[in-house]
Amino acid sequence: MSKLKQIIALFAISTLLGCAPNVQYLTKRQAYPNMYEEKPVAVLVVPAINQSTAADAPDLYASTIAEPLAVAGYYVFPIEVTTRIFRNEGIHDGAQISKVKPEKFREMFGADAVMFVNIEEWDTNYYVIGGNVTVALKFNLVSTHTGATLWQEYRRQVINTSGNSNSGILAAMIETAIKTAMQDYVPVARIANNTAIAVLPFGKYHPLTGQDSEYKTRVPADTTTSQY
């Protein structure tokens, strides 16, 4: 057997083993048919729904989402402006408007779709000598024309902040405490955003808009990623 064949065989085996039984690869059109049906352009990102214990999470999170969504080809309403409008109306958390009829956002802003983001985790976790920082986000893009969900994803990103246990338990505990305290949530949230939006069909302002419908995407997505 040539070396090439061996490598291909190994590759094929490892790929097969790596797949959970129900994982399948669908085209983007099969995975998100409503996106290709409606072709939303103008996306209103409303204040995040905070299910974590960190009160400042939605405000910090708001600095992370415009860029990846816009790069994917969407017109994203200026979040600093829309957040201010909501705030002036006494709305600080997306949960306050989750019952509002989606078409209201078309009337008020001219939005085609509303992006709801649930911050499910924005946490620091400690265990005996280790720790991590975790951000878990649920994305839900809702049509203002039909009220239907156009796209939905969940991502949970874990960054390990454990100290090196080779240097002794006490040293590792101290190292963990420092590393964990210094790890910002926002870079973790950015990774979660990027991996989710990577599977979002391209919008009007992306050069490949309309040409990605046959791209393959993993269903269900690999939702939990850890960096150690």
Place this chain on the structure above:
Amino acid sequence: MKPMIVIFFIAFVISGCAATGPQHMYWGKYSNTLYELKKSPGEKATRAHMEELREIIDKSKEKNLRVPPGVYAELGQFYQMRNESGKAVEYYRLEAETYPEAQQLMSRLISQSK
């Protein structure tokens, strides 16, 4: 040489990665300066972020790219907060000219700032 190409091809297909092509939008350090402003609000961080917004506009024009959505409008709002309504309106107009989707919201902001 050939086997490597085959392997790369397989890896590429399996990883599901699509070529993103040339950069079609310039965001500079937007996320960072905005994050700094949220972490420690104040004149210094505000100035730095406004400077970055202007930089994004200049660089985008230089590179012949569309200015990213919201950048003109956000800069407009900062001017509005500094009671420079004239400049604010100018930037709201630019946002609406660049993105027809923004028309409705920008008209509202313009009428409010008069």
